[in-house]
Amino acid sequence: SQQGEEDPQALSIQEGENATMNCSYKTSINNLQWYRQNSGRGLVHLILIRSNEREKHSGRLRVTLDTSKKSSSLLITASRAADTASYFCATDWDSSYKLIFGSGTRLLVRP
Amino acid sequence: NAGVMQNPRHLVRRRGQEARLRCSPMKGHSHVYWYRQLPEEGLKFMVYLQKENIIDESGMPKERFSAEFPKEGPSILRIQQVVRGDSAAYFCASSPQELNTGELFFGEGSRLTVL
Numbered sequence: 308s309q310q311g312e313e314d315p316q317a318l319s320i321q322e323g324e325n326a327t328m329n330c331s332y333k334t335s336i337n338n339l340q341w342y343r344q345n346s347g348r349g350l351v352h353l354i355l356i357r358s359n360e361r362e363k364h365s366g367r368l369r370v371t372l373d374t375s376k377k378s379s380s381l382l383i384t385a386s387r388a389a390d391t392a393s394y395f396c397a398t399d400w401d402s403s404y405k406l407i408f409g410s411g412t413r414l415l416v417r418p
Numbered sequence: 419n420a421g422v423m424q425n426p427r428h429l430v431r432r433r434g435q436e437a438r439l440r441c442s443p444m445k446g447h448s449h450v451y452w453y454r455q456l457p458e459e460g461l462k463f464m465v466y467l468q469k470e471n472i473i474d475e476s477g478m479p480k481e482r483f484s485a486e487f488p489k490e491g492p493s494i495l496r497i498q499q500v501v502r503g504d505s506a507a508y509f510c511a512s513s514p515q516e517l518n519t520g521e522l523f524f525g526e527g528s529r530l531t532v533l
Contacts, residue, residue, distance in 0.1 A: 340521060349509060349524035350461070395460055405474060406522060408461040
């Protein structure tokens, strides 16, 4: 069964707007990661947040983690057309060496 | 610094043939992971290998699929007697150490089409 589930499955916004994606998981984790995938390409790591952290920033990205609710959110501020991609959360719930990916959010940023 | 290299990028096979997918991890990385992705879906873990050892193959079908990471050379994901349901993108990823400290580095994937 899926460990991480992203919400929404698809998101369409105008350039300049903010995009928020959510991820829920089922069991305790050591860390949670977000990845981006452009169409037809491999995944690129965006940010990692550890279970003892609540918020992390990287450029226009802000990630929060709520371990009590077993959820995380990824906020992309001032979106650009180039942010159009699929975004996946991944957790290491099963072990320290295996990442389990969610089903992803497909983001479309309209110019 | 070369990233994770996968080849072939695209592979077409007829039902019953064999598919061999190769992955060279990033320099200095000794941990390799294979994932499968169906269209519009997330990545499904298949197998985790270290040099000459399969650590976890719990996500790999017991029949027709095998993986190896020899002392020398790339990691190989082998699918025997392919069926149409094997059509997918297969991604390899590597890391320098166990994941409790860091991220995975992905290749661009090998897209298998079974006719």
